[in-house]
Amino acid sequence: QSVLTQPPSVSGAPGQRVTISCxxxxxxxxxxxxxxxxxxxxxxxxxxxxxxxxNRPSGVPDRFSGSKSDTSASxxxxxxxxxxxxxxxxxxYDSSLSGxxxxxxxxxxxx
Amino acid sequence: QVQLVESGGGVVQPGRSxxxxxxxxxxxxxxxxxxxxxxxxxxxxEWVAVIWSDGSNKYYVDSVKGRFTISRDSSKNTLYLQMxxxxxxxxxxxxxxxxRGQWLVGHxxxxxxxxxxxxxx
Numbered sequence: 466q467s468v469l470t471q472p473p474s475v476s477g478a479p480g481q482r483v484t485i486s487c488x489x490x491x492x493x494x495x496x497x498x499x500x501x502x503x504x505x506x507x508x509x510x511x512x513x514x515x516x517x518x519x520n521r522p523s524g525v526p527d528r529f530s531g532s533k534s535d536t537s538a539s540x541x542x543x544x545x546x547x548x549x550x551x552x553x554x555x556x557x558y559d560s561s562l563s564g565x566x567x568x569x570x571x572x573x574x575x576x
Numbered sequence: 577q578v579q580l581v582e583s584g585g586g587v588v589q590p591g592r593s594x595x596x597x598x599x600x601x602x603x604x605x606x607x608x609x610x611x612x613x614x615x616x617x618x619x620x621x622e623w624v625a626v627i628w629s630d631g632s633n634k635y636y637v638d639s640v641k642g643r644f645t646i647s648r649d650s651s652k653n654t655l656y657l658q659m660x661x662x663x664x665x666x667x668x669x670x671x672x673x674x675x676r677g678q679w680l681v682g683h684x685x686x687x688x689x690x691x692x693x694x695x696x697x
Contacts, residue, residue: 565623567621
């Protein structure tokens with residue numbers, strides 16, 4: 466059972482903006498540890514999408530953005546495209562578990 | 577380009593052992609920490625273990641402590657995961673991934689394609 470909670474699913478029409486929340490606690494996000502986001506397209510390995518709360522690796526479109534506040538973080542996708550249909554996971558460090566933790570995952574559907 | 581290729585997966589009976597390998601290329605393997613992450617069928621990602629670049633530190637998720645051992649051979653650019661006393665709940669696709677950043681705030685910047693481990697009698 467993950468300590469980072471995400472909504473199971475979000476959906477939007479092409480061109481719309483969607484956000485995915487990642488809710489943690491005082492032993493992970495609230496303790497100041499960075500949050501990172503990964504995109505997993507169907508049948509493929511995860512891919513780094515956002516690191517250090519809000520930084521995009523080279524090649525990731527600026528339609529993807531991340532933020533962090535208190536005990537939670539968010540991933541926003543603007544100008545939603547069909548190719549964005551995927552599962553998205555947040556990740557951080559948890560001091561109580563002394564290891565990395567992933568969020569429960571969110572499936573994004575483009576209507 | 578960075579490439580990570582896992583191998584060694586398969587079907588194994590409960591209580592038996594299996595060793596996974598992850599061959600790395602396209603970067604200086606000895607300069608990077610490495611992780612194993614797993615994903616049970618239809619489920620989310622679960623971090624399994626990490627080993628530092630020089631092998632000096634290793635950390636594990638509680639559910640595999642005492643059963644799994646992460647190791648590396650920098651002369652072969654290869655990461656390993658020795659899995660003993662396997663259980664049905666260990667059934668998953670196992671990914672190796674490269675570590676970036678300091679341990680407490682780090683992330684995983686490149687991932688392999690994964691290898692499936694099925695624990696079943």
